[in-house]
Amino acid sequence: MSRQSIFYALGALALTAGAFNFAKHTSLADSKGAGLAKGQRNAAESARYGLGRSASAADFAKHEYLVGPKGTGLPKGHGTAVQGRAIYLQSCAVCHGGRGEGTNDYPALVGGQGSLKSDNPLPTVGSYWPYATTVWDYVNRAMPYQNPGTLKPDEVYGLTAYLLAINGIVSPDFELNERTLPAVKMPNRDGFVPDPRPDVK
Amino acid sequence: MLQHSALMSKSNFELQSIDRRKFIALGAAGLGAIALRPVAARELGDPRRAYGERSPFETAMRSFGASVTPGTGSSRTPLQDLCGTITPSSLHFERHHSGVAKIDPNAHELLVDGLVDRPLVFAMKDLRRFPSVSRVHFIECAGNSGREHNGRPGENVQRSHGLLSNSEWTGVPLKTVLEEAGIKQKARWVVVEGADASRMSRSIPLQKALDDVLVAYGQNGEPLRPEQGYPVRLIVPGWEGNINIKWIGRIMVTDEPFMTREEAAIYTDLMPDGKARWFSFVMEAKSVITRPSGEQILDGPGFYEISGLAWSGRGRITRIEVSTNGGETWADARLDGPVLPKAATRFSLLWKWNGGEAALQSRSTDETGYVQPTREQLISVRGLHAGPDGFNHYNGIKTWFVHKDGKVTHV
Numbered sequence: 001m002s003r004q005s006i007f008y009a010l011g012a013l014a015l016t017a018g019a020f021n022f023a024k025h026t027s028l029a030d031s032k033g034a035g036l037a038k039g040q041r042n043a044a045e046s047a048r049y050g051l052g053r054s055a056s057a058a059d060f061a062k063h064e065y066l067v068g069p070k071g072t073g074l075p076k077g078h079g080t081a082v083q084g085r086a087i088y089l090q091s092c093a094v095c096h097g098g099r100g101e102g103t104n105d106y107p108a109l110v111g112g113q114g115s116l117k118s119d120n121p122l123p124t125v126g127s128y129w130p131y132a133t134t135v136w137d138y139v140n141r142a143m144p145y146q147n148p149g150t151l152k153p154d155e156v157y158g159l160t161a162y163l164l165a166i167n168g169i170v171s172p173d174f175e176l177n178e179r180t181l182p183a184v185k186m187p188n189r190d191g192f193v194p195d196p197r198p199d200v201k
Numbered sequence: 202m203l204q205h206s207a208l209m210s211k212s213n214f215e216l217q218s219i220d221r222r223k224f225i226a227l228g229a230a231g232l233g234a235i236a237l238r239p240v241a242a243r244e245l246g247d248p249r250r251a252y253g254e255r256s257p258f259e260t261a262m263r264s265f266g267a268s269v270t271p272g273t274g275s276s277r278t279p280l281q282d283l284c285g286t287i288t289p290s291s292l293h294f295e296r297h298h299s300g301v302a303k304i305d306p307n308a309h310e311l312l313v314d315g316l317v318d319r320p321l322v323f324a325m326k327d328l329r330r331f332p333s334v335s336r337v338h339f340i341e342c343a344g345n346s347g348r349e350h351n352g353r354p355g356e357n358v359q360r361s362h363g364l365l366s367n368s369e370w371t372g373v374p375l376k377t378v379l380e381e382a383g384i385k386q387k388a389r390w391v392v393v394e395g396a397d398a399s400r401m402s403r404s405i406p407l408q409k410a411l412d413d414v415l416v417a418y419g420q421n422g423e424p425l426r427p428e429q430g431y432p433v434r435l436i437v438p439g440w441e442g443n444i445n446i447k448w449i450g451r452i453m454v455t456d457e458p459f460m461t462r463e464e465a466a467i468y469t470d471l472m473p474d475g476k477a478r479w480f481s482f483v484m485e486a487k488s489v490i491t492r493p494s495g496e497q498i499l500d501g502p503g504f505y506e507i508s509g510l511a512w513s514g515r516g517r518i519t520r521i522e523v524s525t526n527g528g529e530t531w532a533d534a535r536l537d538g539p540v541l542p543k544a545a546t547r548f549s550l551l552w553k554w555n556g557g558e559a560a561l562q563s564r565s566t567d568e569t570g571y572v573q574p575t576r577e578q579l580i581s582v583r584g585l586h587a588g589p590d591g592f593n594h595y596n597g598i599k600t601w602f603v604h605k606d607g608k609v610t611h612v
Contacts, residue, residue: 049381062312
């Protein structure tokens with residue numbers, strides 16, 4: 001539905017309903033646009049100014065998967081570390097090293113478990129990140145650095161499985177999918193505390 | 202100036218013929234008084250221009266290191282070269298994760314969805330029709346001056362504190378936008394996503410979202426600069442820079458934080474016990490002397506104005522004290538008004554330098570009564586355990602050391 005047809009549809013709805021509420025919105029009542037606003041308010045009570053258009057499935061489809069810790073937003077798909085390793089070597093190793101050890105500016109993705117209390121902590125996906133969903137979400141939205149947005153869901157499941165496997169969190173043949181991923185317990189899941197600041201007396 | 206000097210050294214009778222008639226005419230008006238004036242024509246200035254540039258004599262620049270991925274990383278504001286409180290938009294610090302997004306404002310849309318009554322898509326022209334506000338706020342990277350924490354202080358204030366800038370932002374309150382879509386009862390957070398290549402995203406508590414967060418399209422009287430999120434970004438007053446998402450394309454209302462990489466790993470604070478603080482949003486009261494500061498040279502004993510910036514993510518700055526002896530004694534500095542909440546405040550103190558060594562420090566207090574701590578105080582609580590991206594939220598007192606020869610260095 002075009003913007004214009006929405007305009008007419010809402011206008012007609014408002015007229016037939018005959019439920020203008022001028023008193024409530026006097027600040028908007030004297031401009032031409034306010035007529036549209038009132039019409040849209042009647043169509044959807046939550047709208048206050050009648051701005052924007054209703055989002056459609058096509059609008060949602062334009063956006064990246066937004067994945068929460070319970071797996072909200074994960075697409076269907078699956079992959080194993082074995083499959084992920086091949087993609088890793090092709091697309092990731094150039095920066096993160098042949099086995100996730102990191103190079104120069106690029107962070108290590110493996111190791112560091114048990115190091116966080118030491119004088120030389122090594123916070124990595126394996127030792128630090130509290131949720132496996134974060135790995136999927138970040139790889140999917142931001143990696144590979146030069147070509148973000150090009151990985152397919154199965155490839156992201158595979159890569160995530162590979163990163164978890166080299167950190168000893170899942171076995172190399174473990175199938176990661178939209179159900180098993182949120183259930184993975186990361187080693188540092190309980191390693192975070194709320195902000196206690198102000199903390200200096 | 203050189204031209205004038207050359208003419209002044211000549212006798213009036215040696216002037217070029219082109220000036221002779223003028224000279225004679227003026228001479229008739231009063232030879233004695235006029236005789237010493239240089240008479241070369243003054244050079245006309247440049248023509249008008251449709252878009253202004255600074256003087257060619259001014260050279261202040263953002264600074265950044267070399268990188269194999271130039272689109273990432275940060276650039277720093279030359280605080281030592283600035284006056285007042287507003288950072289020129291062209292010198293506002295940068296921090297990008299996948300380059301400066303190029304976005305056509307006529308094609309850009311903002312999706313508001315999740316736990317809302319009616320998911321909506323806003324074009325830029327829609328956002329500009331909402332009632333707007335303009336507010337001055339600082340943005341400070343969580344990692345600003347993190348190297349001070351680590352004992353590797355910046356040699357100048359741009360290096361040490363240049364991930365701080367302060368602008369007037371114009372936009373619509375996020376509350377207005379969210380209420381347009383209708384917030385459902387279960388809503389507790391909003392997840393905000395950038396339209397940059399890496400789709401940078403963060404979760405913000407709904408309480409803050411409904412408090413003072415802006416969906417901003419203006420900066421210092423003009424549209425946002427591309428580096429600052431053109432055409433539309435989030436301003437989250439007083440909170441760490443990273444959460445002020447640029448180039449926003451989506452706001453999803455949720456019942457929980459989504460544990461994005463930037464909040465569940467990177468912008469966290471690792472403590473000595475191996476636990477890490479997360480969702481440590483607020484930038485606590487801080488200040489730094491920008492003049493005199495590192496790598497500057499005092500031009501002999503006498504009066505100087507010690508000047509700097511102070512800011513607090515919890516509200517207004519209420520007091521700035523300055524010490525010239527490394528914190529042994531303190532004097533109240535003058536605050537340049539208006540002192541705005543969650544905005545940079547300029548302070549100054551007149552100082553007569555006697556030519557001896559001096560250790561300059563500033564200490565800010567905000568309206569909650571919080572006093573900017575020393576590095577030692579911070580380390581006693583937070584230790585020296587670097588997290589995934591070093592140290593965040595460091596706000597210790599900074600010292601500049603004035604040597605007898607006038608050179609100023611970091612300590």
